[in-house]
Structure formats: C-alpha cells, structure tokens
Amino acid sequence: MTEPQNTLAEIRATRIGKVAACREQGIDPYPYRWESTHSHADLQAKFAHLEPGAEVDLGVAVAGRVKAKRVLGKLAFLNLEDESGTIQLYLERQALQTAFEQLKHLVDLGDILGAQGTLKRTERGELSIKVTSYTLLSKALQPLPDKWHGLTDVAKRYRQRYVDLMVNPQVRQTFRTRALITAALRRYLDRRGFLEIETPVLQTEAGGADARPFVTFHNTLELPLYLRIATELHLKRLVVGGFEKVFELGRIFRNEGVSTRHNPEFTSVEVYQAYADYQDMMALTEDLVTTVAQEVLGTLQISYQGVSVDLSPPWRRVTMAAVVQAETGLDFEKFTTLPEARAAAEALGIEGLEGCLSPGQVMNAVFEQRVEATLVQPTFVLDYPVEISPLAKTHRSKPGLVERFELFVVGRETANSFSELTDPLEQRRRLEAQAARRAAGDEEAAGVDEDFITALEYGMPPTGGMGMGIDRLVMLLTDSASIRDVIAFPLLRPES
RNA sequence: GGGUCGCUAGCUCAGCGGUAGAGCAUUCGGCUUUUAACCGAUUGGUCCCGGGUUCGAAUCCCGGGCGACCCA
Numbered sequence: 196m197t198e199p200q201n202t203l204a205e206i207r208a209t210r211i212g213k214v215a216a217c218r219e220q221g222i223d224p225y226p227y228r229w230e231s232t233h234s235h236a237d238l239q240a241k242f243a244h245l246e247p248g249a250e251v252d253l254g255v256a257v258a259g260r261v262k263a264k265r266v267l268g269k270l271a272f273l274n275l276e277d278e279s280g281t282i283q284l285y286l287e288r289q290a291l292q293t294a295f296e297q298l299k300h301l302v303d304l305g306d307i308l309g310a311q312g313t314l315k316r317t318e319r320g321e322l323s324i325k326v327t328s329y330t331l332l333s334k335a336l337q338p339l340p341d342k343w344h345g346l347t348d349v350a351k352r353y354r355q356r357y358v359d360l361m362v363n364p365q366v367r368q369t370f371r372t373r374a375l376i377t378a379a380l381r382r383y384l385d386r387r388g389f390l391e392i393e394t395p396v397l398q399t400e401a402g403g404a405d406a407r408p409f410v411t412f413h414n415t416l417e418l419p420l421y422l423r424i425a426t427e428l429h430l431k432r433l434v435v436g437g438f439e440k441v442f443e444l445g446r447i448f449r450n451e452g453v454s455t456r457h458n459p460e461f462t463s464v465e466v467y468q469a470y471a472d473y474q475d476m477m478a479l480t481e482d483l484v485t486t487v488a489q490e491v492l493g494t495l496q497i498s499y500q501g502v503s504v505d506l507s508p509p510w511r512r513v514t515m516a517a518v519v520q521a522e523t524g525l526d527f528e529k530f531t532t533l534p535e536a537r538a539a540a541e542a543l544g545i546e547g548l549e550g551c552l553s554p555g556q557v558m559n560a561v562f563e564q565r566v567e568a569t570l571v572q573p574t575f576v577l578d579y580p581v582e583i584s585p586l587a588k589t590h591r592s593k594p595g596l597v598e599r600f601e602l603f604v605v606g607r608e609t610a611n612s613f614s615e616l617t618d619p620l621e622q623r624r625r626l627e628a629q630a631a632r633r634a635a636g637d638e639e640a641a642g643v644d645e646d647f648i649t650a651l652e653y654g655m656p657p658t659g660g661m662g663m664g665i666d667r668l669v670m671l672l673t674d675s676a677s678i679r680d681v682i683a684f685p686l687l688r689p690e691s
Numbered sequence: 692g693g694g695u696c697g698c699u700a701g702c703u704c705a706g707c708g709g710u711a712g713a714g715c716a717u718u719c720g721g722c723u724u725u726u727a728a729c730c731g732a733u734u735g736g737u738c739c740c741g742g743g744u745u746c747g748a749a750u751c752c753c754g755g756g757c758g759a760c761c762c763a
Contacts, residue, residue, distance in 0.1 A: 201717055201735030203701045209717075267729085268722040283726070304716075317724055341702035341715055343727050348702090350758045362702095455760085546763070564763095677759095690757065 203338070210336045213301050217331065220297065224334035229309040232256045236279030242314055242322055250315040250325065257282060257324060258309040258332060260361065263342060266299055272323070273298075275308060278367070284310050285323040294329065304342070305335035353685055366680075372491060373669045373681055377444060379487040380464060380665075389440040389466060394429035396422055396446070402626075402641040403427030403586070406449040409459075422448035426465045427586065427660065428647045431615065434658050435650045439469040444665065455677040456607065459686050462665040471659035472614040473598045477575055480602060480610050480661055481508050484573075488672055499605050499674055502571060510573040510602075515562055518576060522566045527558040555580025555595060570603035585625040587613035602663075604671055612661035619651035 217224040232255045233241070245251065259277035269288040274281050288295040302308065312326040340346040345362040352359040352366075359366050381391065399418070401408035403425030411420050426443045433441045444464040451457060468475065488495055488506050495506040513521075520526050523543055530536040536554035540561050551557045559580055570576070578590055579599040587597035598614035616622050626643045633640035669681040679685040 201700075201733095203735095205735080206701060206717060263726070263728090265725050265728050266722090267725060270723040270725080272725050272728085274726070285724080287723075289723090317726090319724060319726075321724090321726065323724095338701050338716060343715065344703040346702070348698090348758090350698095351702095353758095688757070 206338050207336050210303060210334065213303070214334050214336075217301055217334065220301075222297070222301070222331055224331055226330065226332060229258050229330065229332055230256060231258050231277075231309070234279040235259065235275070235277050235282040238282055238314070238324075239280060239322060242316070245314070245316045245322065247316050247320045248318050250313065252313055254311065254313060254327075255324060256309065256311045258307065261302060261304055261306045261308055262339070264302070264304060269295075271295070271298060273302075273308070275310065283317075283321050283323040284308075284312075284326050284329070285315065285317065286326045286329070290325075290327065291329075298329070302331065303335060303338075305337065305339040306331060307333035307335070350687070353679055353687055354690070356683055369669075369673045369675060369681060370683060372673050375491045376487055376669055376672060377462075377665065379490045380483065381444065382490075383483050383486050384442050384466065387440070389442045389468075390438055391443060392430070392433055392438070392441050393445065394423075394426050394433075394443055396448075398423050400642055400644040400647075402644045402647065404449075405639045405641070407451060407638045409448050409450050424449050425662070426463065427662065428644055430465055430467050431655065431658070431660070432647065432650045434467050434469055435653055435655045439656075440467070442466040453686060455679070456667070458666070458678050458682050461678070461682070463662050464665055465660065465662040467615070467658055467660045469656040469658050472657065473577075473600055473612050473659055476612040476659040476661040477512070477600055479659075480575075480612065480663070481510055481573075484602075484663075484668070487668075492672060497672065497674075499671055500676055502605065504572060504605060504671070506573060510575055512575045512577060512600075514578045515558065515576050515580075516578070518566055518570075518574075519558055519562050522569060523561060525558075525561060527554060527561075530554045530557075533557070553580065553582050555582050559583055567603060567608070568606040571605055573602065573604045575600045575602055584613065585629055586616055586622075588616045588618075589621075607667055607671075608664075609667050609671070610661055610663040612659065615655070615658040615660045617651060617655040617657060619648055622651055623648050 214224045235257060238255065238257070242251065257275060257277065259275040261273055262276045262281065263274035265272045271286040273284040273286070275284055286295060286298060291298070308329055309332050310324055310326050310329040312324040314322065315325045316322050340358060340362050346352055346358055397411070397420045399420060401421035401424045404427070406424040408421040408424050411422065412418070413420055424447060426445060426447070430441055430443055442464060445462065446460050447463050448460050451459065453459065466479070468479070485495055485506055485508055488497070497504050497506060516527050525539050525543070527536065530539065533552070533554055536557040537548050537551065540548055540557050543561065543565065545560050545564050547560060548557060551560055577600045578593060578596045581589060581595060581597050584597040584599050587599045590596040590598050600612050601608050602610035616625070623643070626641070626648070629640045630642050633642060666678050666681050669675070670678060673681060675681050
C-alpha cells in the first residue's frame with residue numbers, strides 16, 4: 196500500500212487492500228445497519244440561523260457518501276452527501292485518536308460513512324458535525340469521477356447511471372420529479388374515480404397501435420407471444436365488462452429505432468371513460484396535465500429548452516384540415532381525389548407520398564412534415580382521417596374523418612384520444628383492412644384480435660379513451676432534451 | 692438510412708507529422724478552520740479497433756466500433 200497505485204486496476208487493488216486492513220483492525224467494512232437522526236437537509240434547515248463559531252450540544256447521527264476529504268494535520272473535514280444534500284464533518288485527532296489515523300488511510304472518496312457528533316457552525320460559516328465517532332458503512336472499491344467536473348461522457352452516464360446519479364444532483368432531481376409526476380397523475384385519476392387495472396404485457400396478438408412488436412416464446416405452452424405495443428384493447432375489454440372508468444400506467448414495447456424521442460420500452464397511461472366522447476377526454480386531458488404540472492412544479496409557465504411554454508387552459512383547439520391550411524395554404528376539404536391531393540403535396544416538397552393511398556393520408560403526411568413542429572404551445576389537433584385511425588368512431592358530422600384528437604406540445608405528439616369505435620361489425624372491417632396491409636408486408640399493421648371483436652359484440656358503451664406518453668410529459672416538465680434523460684436505464688447497444 | 696462532430700491516464704481535457712501532457716483523483720510526507728483546501732514529492736497510457744501513407748502517425752488517408760447532434 197505504500198507503492199503508488201494509479202491505473203484503475205491498481206486503485207481497485209489498493210482499496211481491496213484497505214478492506215483487508217479494516218478487518219485486521221476490527222472494522223467491518225460492510226456492516227448491517229445505521230440509524231440517522233436527521234437528513235442533511237433537515238439539519239441545514241433546522242440550524243440555518245446558527246451563528247459562525249457557535250456550537251449546539253445536541254447529539255446527531257447522519258450518514259452518506261464521502262464526496263470530499265480535506266486532512267489538515269491534526270484536523271480533517273469531510274463532505275458527506277445523502278439523498279437530501281451535503282453536510283460537513285469536522286474531525287479532530289485529539290478527540291478521535293486511532294480513528295483519526297484510520298480516517299486518513301482507510302477512508303476514501305466514495306465510501307459510505309455514518310457519523311455521530313454535535314453541531315457547530317465553523318468560523319467560515321459551514322454547518323458541521325463535530326464528530327465524536329464515525330462508522331464505515333460501505334467501502335467503495337471504484338474511484339469517483341472528477342470531483343469538480345463530474346461525469347460528462349454521455350455514453351458512460353447512460354451505461355453506468357448509478358455513477359451519473361452519484362455525482363450529478365440534477366439527474367437525481369429529474370427522476371425525483373418523474374416519480375412526483377406519476378404519483379400526481381395517479382392521484383388525479385383516483386380522485387375522479389378511475390380504477391387502475393393491470394393488463395397483460397405478453398399477448399397472442401399485439402394490437403391497439405401501428406408498431407412492430409417484440410416477439411418472445413412461452414416454452415411450456417409452445418406459444419409465440421408478443422410484448423404489448425399498447426394497453427388499449429384490454430382496457431376496452433374491461434369497459435365492456437362493466438368498469439366505467441379505468442386506466443393503466445405501464446410499460447409499452449415497440450420494436451423500433453432509438454432516438455432522442457424514442458426508446459424501445461417506454462411508459463404510457465391510457466384512460467377510458469364510459470359514456471364519454473373525445474370532447475370529454477379533451478377536457479380531462481387539459482385538466483389532468485395542468486393539475487399535475489401545478490402540483491409538481493407549482494406553475495403553468497414553463498421553459499423547455501429555452502422556449503417559453505404556457506400550459507394555462509384553455510389550450511388551442513384546431514382541426515387538422517384547418518391547421519394544415521393555415522400553415523401551408525392547402526385546403527384538403529376541396530380535394531376529392533388522390534392524384535390532386537398528391538400533386539398539391541408534392542408541390543410543397545412533401546416526401547413519402549408513395550405510401551399514401553388516400554387524400555386523408557396525404558393530409559396527414561403534410562401535417563406531420565410541415566405542421567407538427569410548429570405546434571409549440573399546447574394544441575389539440577382534431578378530426579383525423581379515418582384511414583389512419585382504425586379504433587376511432589367516425590365523426591358524427593364530417594364524412595371521412597373520425598372523432599380523434601392529438602395533443603401537441605413543443606412540436607411533439609404527447610397524447611392521442613378518440614371517441615372509441617364501439618360498433619363491432621365496423622371494427623371488424625377496419626381491423627381486417629389492417630390485417631390485409633400486414634399480409635401485404637406492412638410489419639407495423641396489426642392482425643385481427645378476434646376476442647376483442649367478440650368483446651365488442653357483447654356491447655360496449657359509448658366510451659372516450661386517451662393515451663399519453665409519460666416519458667414525453669416528463670421531458671416537458673423537467674426540461675429534458677432527450678428521452679434518455681428521463682429513463683433511468685435507457686437501451687444502449689452493448690459496448691465492444 | 693444519410694450527413695456533421697467526438698473517442699488520449701480512474702475523471703475532465705490539451706496536444707493535430709518529430710521523446711505521451713496538464714488539473715483533479717491515487718500513493719507518501721507536511722499542516723488545528725478547510726470547503727475545487729494548500730505545499731512538496733510520487734505515479735499512472737492498447738492515444739477506441741484494424742489497415743494504409745510516411746524515415747517517423749495520437750496527429751494524415753481508408754474501413755470498422757461506440758456515442759452525440761442534425762436530416763429523412
């Protein structure tokens with residue numbers, strides 16, 4: 196241990212040597228329990244008014260990770276960090292004797308320590324614990340990243356999130372906020388009588404959305420299974436069964452690319468309310484998001500990546516046709532044939548029109564490529580083409596459209612809602628059209644879920660449904676640029 | 692899928708054709724009010740990988756890997 200040790204392997208070997216040294220000196224480097232009297236934030240708040248130089252003869256116990264260590268001859272200072280914050284430990288050799296020497300040689304940055312002592316504010320104004328005894332609670336074998344610059348390598352931050360969390364407090368704050376958001380959302384729905392019911396992740400038909408599923412296999416049943424791409428079809432079965440207000444907040448899996456906005460597994464909440472339509476769901480969505488934002492952030496005026504966003508209701512409501520016309524000048528209500536719609540879109544430079552088989556799909560392509568990004572302030576876009584909405588009821592007054600809205604904020608689709616299609620025969624026709632697309636090679640198109648159709652045949656009340664991307668909501672409310680910043684362990688390609 | 696940028700010590704980074712560098716961390720010593728402590732010393736490298744050009748490559752070229760950003 197007297198030789199210099201500097202590669203990671205050597206640093207680790209040195210620390211393993213310290214583990215052995217601890218045991219030789221009767222110190223358990225991995226003990227079982229510790230009881231603190233206060234969190235660090237508690238102490239900082241409770242003694243905020245203690246004068247520099249003043250001491251309080253109150254015994255306290257704290258614990259946390261050693262983030263800084265300054266030994267000054269017969270005196271030492273440690274910064275100890277717990278989940279709530281940091282507090283300084285003040286240690287004197289005179290008071291600690293051998294424990295002081297052990298501190299110098301056996302305690303490293305990154306170790307977890309418990310400490311008991313009394314409070315004092317140092318001459319320099321730092322609230323400190325004048326330590327009477329301390330206990331090693333866990334010996335760290337790996338060194339902490341740079342104490343000042345922390346860990347900035349993005350790949351390493353995602354691959355070793357525990358290190359990221361350890362040294363970047365704002366990352367901890369993001370996940371704390373995420374937990375507050377989902378808790379507030381559940382509280383909101385609970386207050387309004389919605390019941391959270393868990394539906395299967397493993398399914399024999401992956402329906403409810405246009406997406407490629409992950410495939411797996413049940414050995415005993417010798418059954419190919421899909422991971423769900425939506426919770427929609429099972430939650431609707433629950434509505435058929437008589438639950439009038441249900442929701443599920445859970446993980447969805449889509450076998451798609453990875454980007455700043457997409458992770459193969461992500462979290463959605465889907466909400467279904469019997470006897471309601473999409474107008475009711477719009478009111479619910481607006482109220483839900485503003486309530487959650489108000490509870491979690493305490494304001495509806497937020498900033499996202501430098502852009503001010505005003506979440507105050509009422510939010511803008513505009514039909515897809517109207518907003519497309521406003522942004523591009525194209526009036527799709529006048530196009531009756533595919534060729535004229537395509538020609539108009541082509542003139543705008545819209546791409547991917549080969550896949551569009553109807554004027555409605557062309558309008559949607561124009562919307563996605565020219566309009567979405569402009570919808571920065573919260574906006575409900577209403578009344579989508581029926582061809583791209585197989586689970587939505589046709590519009591009660593506008594032919595060719597369905598009663599559907601999507602919510603856009605900062606240019607991103609954040610929620611999607613329908614007056615749910617409840618006519619079983621119509622639903623069968625729509626799903627069979629999807630299945631035909633799949634047979635023709637579209638891997639994002641779903642097959643027909645026969646049991647779902649049968650459920651509808653038993654009779655489903657008029658129902659409003661809404662699905663919302665939780666990750667995108669958390670990104671918005673935590674000002675996070677990438678979905679990977681709001682998913683604790685995002686999917687990455689393995690190294691090497 | 693395309694383009695741009697990045698990858699050098701445990702961490703943060705410099706070096707951009709001529710002996711592999713700094714700060715922090717580590718290790719040792721000093722120091723009774725520090726807080727990015729300080730002072731002195733010590734030490735640490737598959738310069739992402741493979742190939743090429745060159746007397747000589749971390750540096751230039753080609754291919755690959757991983758990542759970031761932008762575009763689709």
